[in-house]
Amino acid sequence: MSLTLQLNVNGQLYTVQAAPDEMLLTTLRNLGLYSVRCGCDTTNCGLCTIWVDGEIILSCAYLTVRAQGHTITTLEGLKEEAAFLGECLASEGADQCGYCTTGMMMSVMALRRKKAHPTDQEIKDFLVGNLCRCTGYQSQLRGIRKYLEAMAQ
Ligand code: FES
Ligand code: FES
Structure with missing residues (x-):
């Protein structure tokens, strides 16, 4: 049925x-x-x-x-913003296999709408459910910071 x-x-x-x-x-x-x-x-x-x-x-x-x-x-509904976030992540070397990236980007873009200036710990806490096998998370964190700082201006 x-x-x-x-x-x-x-x-x-x-x-x-x-x-x-x-x-x-x-x-x-x-x-x-x-x-x-x-x-x-x-x-x-x-x-x-x-x-x-x-x-x-x-x-x-x-x-x-x-x-x-x-x-x-x-993500297809947020193309422009996602493209910019993708550039920020790539510029910090966070685009390795990329398989986790689209889901993580949806969380990051939601976080920005809830809190424009989160601390690093708040970013980590918000993204605790988005696993990545490749990056060790540090390059992702740098890229996310770059994106949040640019979007807050
Ligand atoms: S596919 Fe949904 S949490 Fe892994
Ligand atoms: S970049 Fe490969 S799983 Fe995250």
Whole structure:
């Protein structure tokens, strides 16, 4: 059995068919939104991070049926800002394999909206759910600082 649902994604309305137990991660990737990635099956990696009504959520653990009537945002909906954040990360060497980057960027852009001038510890605490196997996090932290400082001006 599948359900017919209307989803508001990145300001566009989509009509989708989804099984009652389908997770939003799957639905969004089926729509071609490949910034939304899967890196685990234990809700631990953060690669699937998106926004629902402006709040970060793990799309691998969020039923698609729950998303109806809410505003969904993926990296594709924040292109300009994401491009700038990507430049800041790359300039500090934080773009290694890049697989974790899109989910981490969604968290960073949400953090900026909550707190324009976070401390390093606050950044680390906010990003605790976004794992990275490559960078050791220091280059990411430098890139995020650069982005936050530029956006705050
Ligand atoms: S895919 Fe790892 S937390 Fe969602
Ligand atoms: S850059 Fe490879 S997992 Fe983060």
